Amino acid sequence: MHQSTRVAARWIEAVLLVAVALVFVFPFLWMFLTAFKTMPEVYQFPPTWLPETWQFANFETAWSSGPFLRYVINSVLVAIGVLIIQLLTAVPAAYAFARYRFRGRNFLFGLALIALMIPPQVIFLPIYVELSHMGLINTLWSLVLPYGASAFGIFLLRQAFMQVPDEVIEAARLDSASEWKIMWRVMVPMAKPVLVTFGLFSFIYHWNDYFWPLIMTNSDEVRTLPVGITMLKAAEGGKQWNVIMAGNMMLVLPILAIFFFAQRHIMKAFVYQSK
Amino acid sequence: MQQVVKKYNNQTVVKGLDLVIPDGSFTVLVGPSGCGKSTTLRMIAGLEEITAGDLLIDGQRVNDLAPGKRDVAMVFQNYALYPTMNVFDNIAFGLLNRGFSKKDCKRMVEEIAEIVGLSSYLQRKPAELSGGQRQRVALARAMVKKPRVFLMDEPLSNLDAKLRNQMRVELTSLHKQLGTTFIYVTHDQVEAMTMGDQIVVMNEGEIMQKASPFELYQQPANLFVAQFIGSPAMNILPTDKESIGFRPEKAMLTAGSARTIQPAAGFVDHGRIVAREILGSDVLYYVSGRAGKIIARKAADELLAEGTEVTVSVAAEHLYRFDQETGRALSVAAIKQESLPSGGLG
Ligand SMILES: Nc1ncnc2c1ncn2[C@@H]1O[C@H](COP(=O)(O)OP(=O)(O)OP(=O)(O)O)[C@@H](O)[C@H]1O
């Protein structure tokens, strides 16, 4: 009796997990398969699962239908540029919030938290105006600079820095380490799982971001991948879903690859935090 | 230290400390929990701001000097190693920050590692070491900087008893070898007595006495020190104007109620043994006497049974007298006959 309810519970659990996984996996799978189909196959009803012959040519079409290499380089520059600047600002800010007592600390931290809750759609207009005054619209800077400070990063790192025992910092002070050195040589390595997680979130967000580059750019030289791919839609009259999906594959593959390699750190970050 | 005061939010935890720590000494700060030992040490290190007073090292006022510039090294109770660095980097970190070249660092770290027996562990992370080994890394990290002063805050309290004894001996010999000033905080009086050449007993943010271990034991300056140092504590029996005290091992026990045992006895009392503890070589007797509860420590050659009526006597030269109000020690002398509570006389 006891045994059988247990077994039943595990079955239900397994079924639910598979169902949830399917919901997430299905679109990916569909994108993957569509990327290899011909257009008639895409519109075929009832739909087929596997393409009759695997159309690798779709990728070539996608790649050659625009300056794709340019898009990729731009995307990499933007995502990595944003990440570097965010780390350069978030680490000292988080260190100060976690470790210094100063006037207005709680107020300032509150402001940072509010920034966390404001979506970019709300504030893009004034930023656009400001950037255009500075003559930065339609440059890569317009994609990087507005994201230079990450409230999310400050918040996450502050939590991680607060876990570091006081004595370790004091030991570093007695070891004649400057505050800068304590930050980067002692605190940052100790917060590595959190840093990796944050880096991944930030990278993925800006790699995938569609809204901001769409607004801030209007020429191919500075467009990023997501915007470039939607340009495929307009190409050659009708919507070439198979080519668009091939483009999307190129968009998500790097992220899947990074995720695959960083998985261990991400798990660690979340396990630490729930302890 | 001159009149050093530390306040936390108007609560004074260190009250006007006046203390000279001689160059090359092994000074132990000892006292009950919360008496301000760690705070004092941290002020010397520069980790706590000094509210008032002056801190001088080699005659130079260092109140406002950053910890890293004071040329002191500290060993923390929980070691405080850098968890992400291996042993080598842990030890080398302070050197690199002080501008030593990579090559010099390597040589110095290897030298120190040899001394503390860590040579084969240099590539390990702290998490992969035992408690004793971590302790050694912490020591090596402090030693390698060749500081003017070593500060240690209960560095042995996380070790098991056997390792603690071993490290105690090692630390003492290390001190002899280096000849550097050690300031060592502990609440363990055995550690204090065995390691220190100067012991500072603190209570509630004040120095109760500063003396050598021998002097501290033989001539406690006040009731607090008398009771804090020694185990079991000194017997204290209050009288009208003053308290008298004597060490448990100085008390003579004789079965029966014979009156004259020790011609020179300064204190005599009668009572019954209510309990006893056999420690191995020694036995502790808890005697309920007329003057109060008395603990006596005897060699375990012959045992007295519980319930035995005994006479307790103490030679006059082993009696201590303390002022009833201030607790301060009065000159050691025989107790006047009439001041004894109810017991007899010598
Ligand atoms: N940061 C602080 N803020 C307020 N009070 C403090 C702070 N640090 C210590 N105290 C208080 O100062 C007093 C002395 O503390 P300290 O750590 O020096 O004691 P200690 O002698 O080292 O005790 P222990 O043997 O338990 O380590 C204690 O009453 C403690 O509550």
Ligand SMILES: [Mg+2]
């Ligand atoms: Mg302490």
